[in-house]
Amino acid sequence: MARLSVDIGGTFTDIVLDAGGERRTRKLLTTHRAPEEAVIEGTRIVLAEAGLGFADLDLFVHGTTLATNAVIERKGARTALIATEGFRDVIAIADEGRHDQYDIFVERPAPLVPRRLRFTVPERMDVQGRVRLPLDEAAVRAVARRLREAEVQAVAVALIHGYANDAHERRIRDILAEECPGLAVTLASEVAPEIREYERTSTAVANAYVQPLMAGYLGRLRDRFREAGSTAPIHLMTSGGSLASLETARRFPIRLVESGPAGGAILAAGVAAARGEDKVLSFDMGGTTAKICLIEEGAPMKSRVFEVDRQARFLKGSGLPLRIPVIEMIEIGAGGGSLARLDALGRIAVGPESAGSEPGPACYGRGGTIPTVTDADLALGRIDPSRFAGGTIALRPERARAALAEQVGEPLSLSPVGAARGVQEIVDENMANAARVHAVERGLVVAEHTLVAFGGAAPLHAARLAEKLGISRILVPADAGVGSAVGFLEAPVAYELVRSRHARLDRFEPAPLDALLTEMAEEAGGLARNAAGGRELHETRRAFMRYLGQGHEIAIDLPSRPLSGTDPGELRAAFEREYARLFRRAIPGAVIEILSFAVTVGTRQEAPPVLPRPERRPGPAPIGTRALVLGQDDAPRDVPVYARGDFTPGMEIAGPAIIVEAGTSTIVSPSFDARLDSGGALVLERKA
Structure with missing residues (x-):
């Protein structure tokens, strides 16, 4: 079986081919004007090295930062917004928060839609989804004419309480299809059918903003592969760490914003699980950014909110919020470039x-x-x-x-x-500070974690970063230079759907909630099935719960069976256990409410067996020496250079040293020794 994965970053395009039990990799400079050019060229190279052609590919998995870069660089489509009358400025007012309350010159990211392209129509749904004011279809047609005059390429439709009843949003889409053929239309009720109007509108606008760009790129990529003879299905890595079909990605490209970093987190989680590590700090440093992610008990931490285009590196609220499933990580501008x-x-x-x-x-x-x-x-x-x-x-x-x-x-x-x-x-301290902040915000001690380093630049900086953080163990997996692309091949197929529906445990009615969960499972299953390729799908359900009147929710697992009248007691107990774990105490007898439900349908990801520990023995002979600057003076010292391919499991060397391979080099500082484990990862351990 021949499996190809490609990760397009801001500086490099990484190619990985796994065929016949052998892995071949390639790094090329990203061709920004036509990103598919580097993909095609790199694929030709690795296929030729393996003696294969495009027709021999069985699977193609792709991740890219193009959507993120389009938002940050403001290079997306000319986008408009259609909102409920009276709510034209939702994306400008935002949540009225200030990410730095003492900065009188605080800057927020500019909205993706300028005010002149924000339109409203008379209509209104209430919080229960009942029609309070019918949609004025004549007003919609008048807006359509203005969209044509403004040469708009994409439009987001985000109406008040559209998550509770999407009938008006769907009717607007039908009218726009008649009046503006070819216009890309995003409905907030499809992209983010949840409460919180600003976040929902922001997500819909961002999806519309990048959809023409991403749909065009993905279409060209598919066509180029077909012309070259490939019939392999193309899957896209999503921000949540799962795979989606190409057609799903073209509809909802906003779910791809963190696809590359998500692949790296999947790789780090697999590396940790195979070595019995339950506390891991994933460190991915490429050409443009560094990404840091906490992995606890074999799973990356996840979130339902992500901010893009932050104006302040570490401050929440300084970016554009997106309500999408995402692996939670902190990303800073600290790459090789x-x-x-x-x-x-x-x-x-x-x-x-x-x-x-x-x-x-x-x-x-x-x-x-x-x-x-x-x-x-x-x-x-x-x-x-x-x-x-x-x-x-x-x-x-x-x-x-x-x-x-x-x-x-x-x-x-x-x-x-x-x-x-x-x-x-400076760059090492910037990354160390980001890791400290990320851990402290979650009540964790960063020094208790093992550092998993990958990406072209991470192994160069991992030892110094670990010294700053007090970390005593580093893992550098095989083919670390293209780590995210390797992680793509390990990702499960899955699609998560979230919908808001208010319910209270003291007034629990299981029948309507079961109907909602069944409908969500069918929709999520349909979107996941396209990418699953006949593999068995599994379903998980969650409820987002809080004490009545609180501002935020926590996720609680729901039973896979139909809900019953006895479930409120079990759900209360599960909620109070999780609440006490997070905040050290629960509130006895307080009313608990559910705001949203989530259903994920996907393939099951089996935990790998824990690798055996090989007996330690002396390392290989060095292939030479190199003058390396270490310590606090400018004087270089000659240190041995080793080829990673010369190591076999158990071989150990003392630092300082340099271990070279095709995609990166690992710097072993004087504080560490290095050995190769039975899974092909370099293990750097602090000297006693």
Whole structure:
């Protein structure tokens, strides 16, 4: 069986082919003007190496940051919004919160739809879904004419209480299909049928904003693969860590915003489970960003809310909210391409801006003049210029040193190496601080976790990051340089549907709730079945519950059988156990309400068997040495260089050392020793 996975990032496009029990990988610079070009080229290369053609592919799994980048860079479609009369400015008013209450100049992200393209129509549903004011269809047709005049490419329809009754939203779509053929229409009642008007509207607008771009790209990609002879189904990685069919992804592309990082979290969870690790910090550092995710008891933490285009890196509320299933992680502008410069106070600052693949870091020789983290790593000896990206990109150390000297070193009276050390310390501290914040917000001790490092740049920085966080164990999985793409191949097929329906445990009526859950299961099953390929599907149900009048809910598992009149007692007990776990106490006798229900239908993901521990023995002979800058001075020291392919399970070496492979290099600092385990992962353990 030949399985292909592709991860398009802001700097690199990663290709993984798993065929005949062998894995082949490739890293190429992302071709932003036509992303499918790098995908096709990289696929041709790995297929040729395996002696296969496009017709031999059995499965193609794809993840991409194109939707995220379109929102951040404001390069989506010309989008309009149709709302209930009187609610034109929902996305501008937002929730009236301030992510920094003491900043009188606080900036919020600009709405994706300008006010001149926000339209309203007379209609009204109440919270129970009853029609209070019928839809004015003449007003809808008048809005359609204005959409044509404004040359709008996509429209989001988000009406008050549309989650309770979507009849008016569906009728607006029908009218727009008559009046504006070819217009991409997103209904909030399909994308996010939940309470909280601002979040629901924001999600619908974002989906509409990226839909023409993503639908066009995915259509071109499908056609190019068909022209090349491939008939393999194309699945897309979603932000929630599961696979969806290409057609589902074209309808709901907003679910792809964190698809690449989600694949990395799936990889880290599998690596942890196979080694019996129950507390893991996933560390994915690529060319543009670094992603950090907490994994507890073999499963990444998940959320129903994600913010894109944050104006402040660590502050909730500073971005555009999306109500989608997502693996919870923190993402910062700290990748290999992150730009280094001096701020207004003359301090070294790194990111969030990135050189990307065009022009790229100064050492790429493609026109970049501002130093990046990759330039600093090269100047410190962490990167072999002849081996970068598997030898496909020749690096120029002299350009890296010149950029570091001009932009950082000379203004601070530092040598190029001193400037590089400063850049390295700042980016490592930025990532360590993000990890600390992420753990503290969840009441966890980050030092108790094992660090799983992957992505092209993560193994270069993992040891220093672990030292800063007090972590004593690091895992670098096989093919770490393309880790997210490897994770795609391990992801289950699944689709999650969430709908709001208010219920109280003291007034519990099981029959209507069962009907709702059955309807949701049928819809979610239909969307998952397209990607499951005949595999058996399983269903899980959850209720989002809270004490009456609280502002937020917690998820409680529901029985898979039909609900009954005896369930309120069991649900109360389950809710109070989870509430006490999170907040150390429950509130006896308080009224409990359910706001929303979730149904997930997908394939079951079996836990891998725990790997045996091989007997430790001496490592292989080094293939050479390299001058590496370590410690607090600019003087390099020669350290041994090992080829990862020369290790067999159990082999161990002492740090400091460098272990090289096609997609990345692992820096073993003097604080760590390294060995290869029986699953092919490098294990770095802090010295006694």
